[in-house]
Amino acid sequence: MARRTTIGIGLDIGSTTTKGILVDSSGTVLAASLVTTGASAPIAARHVMDELSQTSGKELTGLPIITTGYGRTSVEFAHETVTEITCHSMGVHSLNPDIRLLIDVGGQDSKVIRIGPNGRPTDFELNDKCSAGTGRFLEVMARVLEVSIDDLGPLALRSTSPSTISSTCTVFAESEVVGRIGTGAAPADIAAGAHLAMAGKVATLAKRVGLVTPVGVTGGVALNPAFRHYLSKQLNSSLWMPDKPQLTGALGAAILAVKR
Amino acid sequence: MTTLGQEERHTEEKVYRQLRANSLLQEIMLRYMMEGQAASEQGKLAWVTSGFPVEIPVTMGVNVSYPEQYGAIIGSQKVGPEICGFAEELGYSQELCSYARSSIGSVRYPEKSPLDGLPKPQALLACNNICGTVLRWYDAVSQMTGAPVFLFDTPPTEGDQPSHHREYVRQSVLRLIDFLSRTFHTSFSEERLRKVGELSGEAIDLWTRSLKACRNRPSPLNCADRFLAMAPIVALRGTEPAIEFYQALLEEVQERVSQGLGAIRDERIRLLWDDIPPWFTIFRFFNGLAARGVVFPADTYTHAWSGSLAGADLLDSVVSVYSNVYLNKGLEAKVDKMCELIKEYSLDGFIMFSVRSCKRYSLGQLVSKELVMERTGVPGVVIEGDMVDSRLFNDAQIQTRLDALLEMFL
Numbered sequence: 001m002a003r004r005t006t007i008g009i010g011l012d013i014g015s016t017t018t019k020g021i022l023v024d025s026s027g028t029v030l031a032a033s034l035v036t037t038g039a040s041a042p043i044a045a046r047h048v049m050d051e052l053s054q055t056s057g058k059e060l061t062g063l064p065i066i067t068t069g070y071g072r073t074s075v076e077f078a079h080e081t082v083t084e085i086t087c088h089s090m091g092v093h094s095l096n097p098d099i100r101l102l103i104d105v106g107g108q109d110s111k112v113i114r115i116g117p118n119g120r121p122t123d124f125e126l127n128d129k130c131s132a133g134t135g136r137f138l139e140v141m142a143r144v145l146e147v148s149i150d151d152l153g154p155l156a157l158r159s160t161s162p163s164t165i166s167s168t169c170t171v172f173a174e175s176e177v178v179g180r181i182g183t184g185a186a187p188a189d190i191a192a193g194a195h196l197a198m199a200g201k202v203a204t205l206a207k208r209v210g211l212v213t214p215v216g217v218t219g220g221v222a223l224n225p226a227f228r229h230y231l232s233k234q235l236n237s238s239l240w241m242p243d244k245p246q247l248t249g250a251l252g253a254a255i256l257a258v259k260r
Numbered sequence: 261m262t263t264l265g266q267e268e269r270h271t272e273e274k275v276y277r278q279l280r281a282n283s284l285l286q287e288i289m290l291r292y293m294m295e296g297q298a299a300s301e302q303g304k305l306a307w308v309t310s311g312f313p314v315e316i317p318v319t320m321g322v323n324v325s326y327p328e329q330y331g332a333i334i335g336s337q338k339v340g341p342e343i344c345g346f347a348e349e350l351g352y353s354q355e356l357c358s359y360a361r362s363s364i365g366s367v368r369y370p371e372k373s374p375l376d377g378l379p380k381p382q383a384l385l386a387c388n389n390i391c392g393t394v395l396r397w398y399d400a401v402s403q404m405t406g407a408p409v410f411l412f413d414t415p416p417t418e419g420d421q422p423s424h425h426r427e428y429v430r431q432s433v434l435r436l437i438d439f440l441s442r443t444f445h446t447s448f449s450e451e452r453l454r455k456v457g458e459l460s461g462e463a464i465d466l467w468t469r470s471l472k473a474c475r476n477r478p479s480p481l482n483c484a485d486r487f488l489a490m491a492p493i494v495a496l497r498g499t500e501p502a503i504e505f506y507q508a509l510l511e512e513v514q515e516r517v518s519q520g521l522g523a524i525r526d527e528r529i530r531l532l533w534d535d536i537p538p539w540f541t542i543f544r545f546f547n548g549l550a551a552r553g554v555v556f557p558a559d560t561y562t563h564a565w566s567g568s569l570a571g572a573d574l575l576d577s578v579v580s581v582y583s584n585v586y587l588n589k590g591l592e593a594k595v596d597k598m599c600e601l602i603k604e605y606s607l608d609g610f611i612m613f614s615v616r617s618c619k620r621y622s623l624g625q626l627v628s629k630e631l632v633m634e635r636t637g638v639p640g641v642v643i644e645g646d647m648v649d650s651r652l653f654n655d656a657q658i659q660t661r662l663d664a665l666l667e668m669f670l
Contacts, residue, residue, distance in 0.1 A: 070656060085664035124664060
């Protein structure tokens, strides 16, 4: 690094969206940005950097940058890469130091992280080679039900009798949903069944790591109220969620960048 | 301007110390393969599983070849998907063990397989102390080659082995001697077994001393070193060349220890490896971690060949050694072994490779991980892939898990 700084930049380059955060050494967020990743992670990252600069009115050249997420190695101007597991853990810890178990559900993975007293992860589990417990599962379900992804959760919460979606595979679940539509099941019940199946999968992962309350939820999927509802029921626990759950990975990266 | 290959070699030279003994290893293994070919032509070759009581056929003058070792060659030559694909074309499931698939595939198309396939066997000797798949796999090869199958049945043990259990396995040893006598027109001599057992024991002792030397900091051997160096302890137990190699290896290991030289240049994190390695990326994988200061002073795989034949009743010793392979024991035995290795080798954490092919080895890893973490207080991670079939190995997912584990040590 050319000079010591009290401002750091965190970029979380996920499969669906790219997030950026600018923080100072007190942990205050100076600017935040979220764009669709699209076909090029470097272009999305550059776009986020421009937005951070514009929002904060600061010149970002020379500031420490840490990238995280699946595209973390694709940005050449990053000074360091750190996994989303450590970044989400650090980000959540800065917002709520009491959280010891974090469930993060993003576009292509779901992770459960045990957070140590210092904010560092002490254990974790990720879904493996399967999209059934991820945001992608809900995207596919929304498409089949012909509703937007933002409307899928509220639709599911109107259900009084969730359909059974037994398949744990996104592709087969899609066929199953088409079958349910064919037999006249209500879209709300089908949507509820999809959330129930997904929450069950994520809850199993959480139980594997070991349930410790209070439980935190982050990632874009945490914004979905039906997912939180069914996950909370499955875990028999209330869930804590930050205001902007999709940004905690970038926040953790930015905090680590300041400390760098 | 350097090519990528040159850059990779340069990086490896920087992070990793080559063993001089590797040239002797290559020479010995080449000779072993040529002898296997000659034995096959003379009608004296048996294929054996890795946990088979090989001292018996060796005593009776029967040469042995190891399809599992050949699977490792197929993997390291990066032709696993192609050769496994030959078996899949015959109808075998992609869920079947990739050692079995690559073996069956190479029997079907030896001309399209590395080294033109393993030399044709006259008998197939399967011991189910490592898994149950071996019997059906050898049955399939038997149908294709006409070689008869002998099953050396070792029922799983939990705790102490009861006497009726020991007697049952002892009868298997006697049946084996009878089978080999009839199939290869040869005879058994206890005196000769004692000699072979001594040679086997000597090699195991030398090998074990090299393994134990890795308790030193820095560790004189890394995972890839041991996975290559284990070849003679698997294939040449009970023979002079194995002793020759392990003597040379131990000398080099002791030299490294006395000079304070590690297997990698900058040892910072010491980890335990569990399970069979991904043969198709073994150097890239372990040297990539070595570049980040990660060394593996111990693993559960190469420590599995540690039982020597000894005592007045040699057949009883065969029963004991080959029934008590830890894959033939309960999960607790493996958890105990992992905890013991972590403590003995002063390890900071562990990586469990969940091998899709090897259900017996990989079963219970998630539970084991929790138990080992609880008992030792060190973190671990499970990564998923395969030993031969690179189609089951997802680089990005594995990298994230490894990176997250390493970040715990910062």
